[in-house]
Amino acid sequence: MRNPTAAMLVIGDEILSGRTRDANMHYLAGELTAIGIDLMEVRVVSDVTNSIVTAVNDLRASYDNVFTSGGIGPTHDDITADAIAQAFELSIDVRDDARAILEARYRDMGAEVNKTRLRMARIPDTAVLIDNPVSGAPGFSVKNVHVMAGVPTIFQAMVASVLPTLTGGTPLLSQTLRIDHGEGRVAGPLAKLAGDFPDLSIGSYPFQQNGAYGTNIVIRGQDGPRVDQAMTILAGLFPPKAA
Amino acid sequence: MRNPTAAMLVIGDEILSGRTRDANMHYLAGELTAIGIDLMEVRVVSDVTNSIVTAVNDLRASYDNVFTSGGIGPTHDDITADAIAQAFELSIDVRDDARAILEARYRDMGAEVNKTRLRMARIPDTAVLIDNPVSGAPGFSVKNVHVMAGVPTIFQAMVASVLPTLTGGTPLLSQTLRIDHGEGRVAGPLAKLAGDFPDLSIGSYPFQQNGAYGTNIVIRGQDGPRVDQAMTILAGLFPPKAA
Numbered sequence: 001m002r003n004p005t006a007a008m009l010v011i012g013d014e015i016l017s018g019r020t021r022d023a024n025m026h027y028l029a030g031e032l033t034a035i036g037i038d039l040m041e042v043r044v045v046s047d048v049t050n051s052i053v054t055a056v057n058d059l060r061a062s063y064d065n066v067f068t069s070g071g072i073g074p075t076h077d078d079i080t081a082d083a084i085a086q087a088f089e090l091s092i093d094v095r096d097d098a099r100a101i102l103e104a105r106y107r108d109m110g111a112e113v114n115k116t117r118l119r120m121a122r123i124p125d126t127a128v129l130i131d132n133p134v135s136g137a138p139g140f141s142v143k144n145v146h147v148m149a150g151v152p153t154i155f156q157a158m159v160a161s162v163l164p165t166l167t168g169g170t171p172l173l174s175q176t177l178r179i180d181h182g183e184g185r186v187a188g189p190l191a192k193l194a195g196d197f198p199d200l201s202i203g204s205y206p207f208q209q210n211g212a213y214g215t216n217i218v219i220r221g222q223d224g225p226r227v228d229q230a231m232t233i234l235a236g237l238f239p240p241k242a243a
Numbered sequence: 244m245r246n247p248t249a250a251m252l253v254i255g256d257e258i259l260s261g262r263t264r265d266a267n268m269h270y271l272a273g274e275l276t277a278i279g280i281d282l283m284e285v286r287v288v289s290d291v292t293n294s295i296v297t298a299v300n301d302l303r304a305s306y307d308n309v310f311t312s313g314g315i316g317p318t319h320d321d322i323t324a325d326a327i328a329q330a331f332e333l334s335i336d337v338r339d340d341a342r343a344i345l346e347a348r349y350r351d352m353g354a355e356v357n358k359t360r361l362r363m364a365r366i367p368d369t370a371v372l373i374d375n376p377v378s379g380a381p382g383f384s385v386k387n388v389h390v391m392a393g394v395p396t397i398f399q400a401m402v403a404s405v406l407p408t409l410t411g412g413t414p415l416l417s418q419t420l421r422i423d424h425g426e427g428r429v430a431g432p433l434a435k436l437a438g439d440f441p442d443l444s445i446g447s448y449p450f451q452q453n454g455a456y457g458t459n460i461v462i463r464g465q466d467g468p469r470v471d472q473a474m475t476i477l478a479g480l481f482p483p484k485a486a
Contacts, residue, residue: 018272029261
């Protein structure tokens with residue numbers, strides 16, 4: 001049985017301009033791999049409604065789960081919630097359940113929910129709120145699309161809220177062997193090994209260190225003993241060099 | 244006149260599984276911004292021919308330039324060159340110009356170009372080679388698609404080879420102001436400022452530090468004096484707190 005699939009949509013001009021280095025993709029990828037949901041595609045788009053709508057509609061039609069990050073704060077450039085409503089043809093307004101969360105949060109801080117902060121309670125009709133233990137303002141899920149904040153600490157907390165509600169699959173197991181030869185030397189035996197183990201995914205990742213070439217070989221699969229078996233053969237082909 | 248546009252396609256299972264953190268997106272974004280080419284979209288797909296072909300054809304039809312990273316080494320999982328040939332309906336085989344580069348390189352290293360290494364000389368018909376001063380094996384450009392290695396040092400060297408051949412635009416200038424208030428306090432005045440300067444892009448990026456909320460405001464535009472003018476107004480609205 002195949003694993004459930006997922007895509008991620010990162011929303012933010014600041015990533016595309018090179019100002020900010022995205023951190024959420026790597027985090028989500030690791031979390032999904034651990035529970036057997038296969039992340040198949042990531043897209044990064046700018047803070048433009050049409051770009052978000054098009055990407056969300058493409059991805060939600062193609063994959064079992066879609067995770068978005070970014071654009072749900074209170075400022076004028078936070079347009080993700082409205083774009084998601086448009087993608088699903090849902091109405092959107094300040095919702096009482098989200099407003100109550102914000103009011104409680106700001107009361108605890110001795111502040112009030114001004115009109116601007118209320119923007120964070122704009123939630124599409126029928127959406128299910130995603131808990132935000134870090135800063136209060138919730139994310140939300142509409143069908144298979146999970147809409148989360150871009151600030152990494154909040155993104156991670158929201159992922160922790162959402163993942164237990166999803167159907168996972170068989171976690172992918174992996175083992176890595178570091179080989180002190182470049183890919184040109186490794187590629188031939190590796191292709192044969194990949195042919196002998198069609199049920200495994202065998203990846204080759206070259207690197208350079210102190211002027212010498214090396215290759216990390218990653219063997220991935222859902223069946224632990226098979227991964228072990230392939231790794232044993234590989235290690236026998238490339239015994240470690242003397243230090 | 245609008246700036247030329249670009250998209251990036253990152254090819255690699257290792258990014259999507261969370262094993263590797265992509266470094267090339269951030270680098271390319273910064274380089275493009277500096278020469279006035281607007282990076283509009285990034286996609287990350289796995290090492291599957293159909294995924295690569297579909298993404299390349301989507302992106303090259305939508306943007307002026309497309310940059311790919313990953314999947315052009317000698318191993319069985321390096322399928323990018325063949326996928327690009329398929330996307331453009333070009334034939335592909337070991338090409339003499341690329342073979343000559345590899346032969347010279349390996350001769351210098353006292354090694355030979357075995358059958359596996361020759362895989363790196365598989366180049367689509369009519370493609371223009373991209374110089375690789377780091378490790379020899381070239382990238383290539385087909386029309387508006389520039390195909391480069393995933394290893395960051397090689398990717399960066401290839402970007403340096405390609406960018407001078409492209410038509411740039413007006414570089415985007417940006418200034419950042421760090422404000423010691425959360426977005427809820429900043430959002431109202433900021434929306435007014437954005438309305439007064441429709442020619443500028445004004446972004447708001449919240450952060451948390453030592454338990455306090457703050458916001459980085461980034462003002463971007465092609466006209467330096469306008470960026471200065473907006474930044475002066477913004478700084479007057481939020482004078483620094485006493486330390």
